[in-house]
Amino acid sequence: MKLRVGVDIGGTFTDLCVLDETGIVAVGKVLTTHDEPARAVEAGLAETLAKAGLLASDVEQFVHGTTLVTNALIERKGSRTALLATAGFSDVLEMRREHRYELYDLLIELPTPLVPRHLRFDVPERILADGSVHKGLDEDYVSRLGKELAARGIDAVAICFLHAFTNPAHEQRAAEILREVAPGLRVALSSEVVPEIREFERASTTVANVYVQDLTERYLRDLERRLHAAGVGPSPHIMLSNGGIATVDTAARYPIRILESGPAGGALAASAFGAAAGETDLLAFDMGGTTAKLCMISGGTPLVTHEFEVDRKYRLLPGSGLPVKVPVTDMIEIGVGGGSIARIDALGLLTVGPDSAGSEPGPVCYGRGGTEPTVTDADLVLGYLDPGYFLGGGMTLDASGAREAIRKRIAEPLGVSVEEAAYGIHSSVNEDMANAARVHAVERGKDPAKLPMFTFGGAGPVHGVGVARALGAPQVVAPPAAGVMSAVGFLTAPLAFDFVRSSRAGVHELTWEQVDALFAEMEAEGAALLGESGVTHSRIAEMRYAGQGYEIRVPVTGDGSNWPGELIDEFVSTYRNLYQRTGPDVSVEVLNWRVVSSGPAPDVTLRLRTGVGSGDARKGSRPAYFPQAGGFVDTAVFDRYRLVPGDEVEGPAIVEERESTVVVPPGATCAVREDASLVVTV
Incomplete structure (x- = not known):
């Protein structure tokens, strides 16, 4: 029997799913071990396989997603990192952009930069926008600085020189020097991590990548070692934020690409189940122990964005976090999950989240020392959960403890019954998620009242109908193994990776030969990186009307026979679909050219064995x-x-x-x- 295993590490639980050629044969869920995440993976895999009578030696593919990178960035648990920038631009991380996400808030908060000011250095050098060298790199300065950084115990260096996406020569030479004089330093180049325009986002992404690189590589190597020791032969594949998977080596080199790996798996599963049922447009709703995620599935695939923020000071406000410019599944995340804490705020109102009891100590009903009531405690008091069948009976819930916590912290201050307080927690969460889903769908040109809602995660099916009714959605679909659906989705993903080149120019200024050569270069990189037969490539141009501040993604499908008319027509059509209008009568320009390289999609059956045993259901x-x-x-x-x-x-x-x-x-x-x-x- 050949087995495929998916494992997703969440804030509260680590989920496992095992597939063979007939479908889903085993699932598992164990508490996440935050001090050593690979330990929960190892223990959960052994337990799940043993219960199902399966052997680790039969595992032919292991796909893994983790919140490790996100948590490290939020908790500031990465390497001591320095930034080398073009002279005059070392403060770009702190200056950010002029945009204020709360215009009239005089006490506005922003995330602290990952690199403190005393570790940001101005390097004498300058490359112009066209790639020509205005001032050569001061190699002696870089050499002295590298020795000093090593002596001061710096672990990692990000290099982000102006216009390096056009001409990376200075970044590459600076990296060579650093590796010669300080071979222990980890070095990341913006021209490799994110070769795109927009200085602040490029610097932020490059810094974040090298900041978590050591932590990520040590974790992935430890995971690989534990799996091999447990009898799993193949090395694990790692889920990327854009819905593809990569090898351990690739993920260790570009850890920022696995930032949102877990949620991406859930979106892929929603796409796969929806496609099997003939539903190509739907709203995917994932509610776990710590957060809830909402994602639009359009045309059978999850929407992807290249703008993402980590550590937002205000969860739903763009501009309040650290920008990371990598391809991620386009979703909105809300700080409400089964472990989200309910309390009465200073105004005497009931609020839920965003802080969570997590797995340590967990909700009060877990009996692990938690004292503050959570969403799971409320669902238990309402009778929606069976205290003797949680995790299939693997954990007995303390209903009286949950009831007492809600009585003391919520019901008595509000002057209502325990049941009314518990339902207030439950319905408040539903309304919060429905409001977020409505905004998310409408901003993408969709009407949530016309879309079926695909709900999963441990808490998703409990709240799914409540959220759907608040939205006016017609149906709720709860897939088999809904509690571990992200892990299931991992097993539907092909090997894939994105490549990008920035080259701002008017469409009429470019020849097809130039464009085709640029795409071919990225496609060659994709074929070399994925290293298997059957690799396909999707070509994309990021375009805008001249004078606009931001661009949209347009597929490039032609062979150049109608250049550039075909691309302009595709841009106008995409623009009209997004904004329900035609743009101004001005020229059109391209900022970035992109290639998405993908291996063959795996052939899997997503079906749970039902009708087991005899008797009435x-x-x-x-x-x-x-x-x-x-x-x-x-x-x-x-x-x-x-x-x-x-x-x-x-x-x-x-x-x-x-x-x-x-x-x-x-x-x-x-x-x-x-x-x-x-x-x-x-």
Whole structure:
């Protein structure tokens, strides 16, 4: 038996999924070990395989996603890093841009730069915008500086010279010198990490990459060692933020590319299940223990963006974080998950999140020392969760402890019953997520009321129908193994990587031969990096009307026979679809040329074995709280593993599996689809 394993490390749980040629054969979920993340992966893999009677030696592919890079940037746990910039530009990290995300806030907060000012250096050199050398590199200065940095215990250096994306010669020579005089330094070049215009974003991304490089490489090598010791033969593949996978060597060289690897897996899974059901446009909603994520699936693929921010001081406000210019799955993240803490604020109002109890100590009901009520505690008090069947019975929840925490911290200050307080927590989370989903969809030209919602994550199916009703969405789809869906999505991803070249010019100033040669250069890099047969390449131009501040992505599909008319027509069409209007009558220019190189997509069956055993799928009933029905209602409880395609369930009902629970409120119906997904019509 040949097995494929996906593993996703989240803020609260580490999720595992095992596939063979017939579909999903085993899933697992263990608490994340934040001090040593690979330990949870090792333990979870051994436990999951043993329970299913499977062998580690049969694993032929292992795909992994992690929050390690994101956490290191937020918690400032990377290497001591210096920045070498063109003379006069060393303060770009602190000066940022003139944009203020809160125009009238006099006490506006911004993330502290990863490199303090005393470690940012002005290097005598200057390359002009056209790539010509205005002032040569002062090699003696770089040599002296490299020796000094090594002597002062600096671990890493980011080099970001002006216009290096046009001519990288000075960056490359500076790196050679540093490696000669200080071979222990890690060195990252902006011309390799992100060869694009916009100085602040380029410097920020290059610094972030080298800042986490040592931590990431040590973790990945430790993971690789543990897997081999456990009997797994192949080296792991690592999930990239854009929905592709890469080797350990590539991920270790460009750790910033795995910044959002976990959420990308969930979006891929939503795409795969949606495509199998003929639904190419949908809203993917992932709610785990720490955060909730929302992503648009359009035309069968997740939307991708090249603008992302880490460590936002205000979670939903662009401009309040550290910009990272790498391709990531386009999604919005909200600080509400199963472990999000509920409290009464200074105005006497109920608020939930963004801080989370995580896995240590976790929600009060975990019995691990938590004292503050969380969303999971509220869902337990409302009867949506079975205290004896959490993680399939692997963890017994303390319902009385959860009830007491909500009574003391929420119900008594508000003067309401414990049940009303718990439902207030539950519904507040639903409304927050619905509001964020509405904004996210509308900004991308979609109407959320017309899209089915694909919900997953440990807490997603519990809240899915509530969020869908707040949005007016017609259906909620809860896939099999919803609690570990990001890990499932990892196994649908091909090897892939993005390449970019900045070359600002008017479209009419360029010949097809120039453009084709630029694309061919990047495609050769992609073929060499992925190193396998069947690599395909997608060509993209980032274009704008002359005078605009930002650009849009336009596919380049022609062969040059109608150059440049075909590209301009494609730009105008893309622009009209995005903004519902035609742009001004001015010339069109290109800023960046991009290639996405991908290996063959894996052939997988995403199906959970259902109808296991004999007997009725109904396993009993318990009281669950539905205010529209007057309070607690005796609610039928079903075993998901005994439901088969074609079965239907009328609400109120609860459908349980080991890693997640689907809540079907009164007035809703739930049907089992051919792929074992549950479709709730709200």
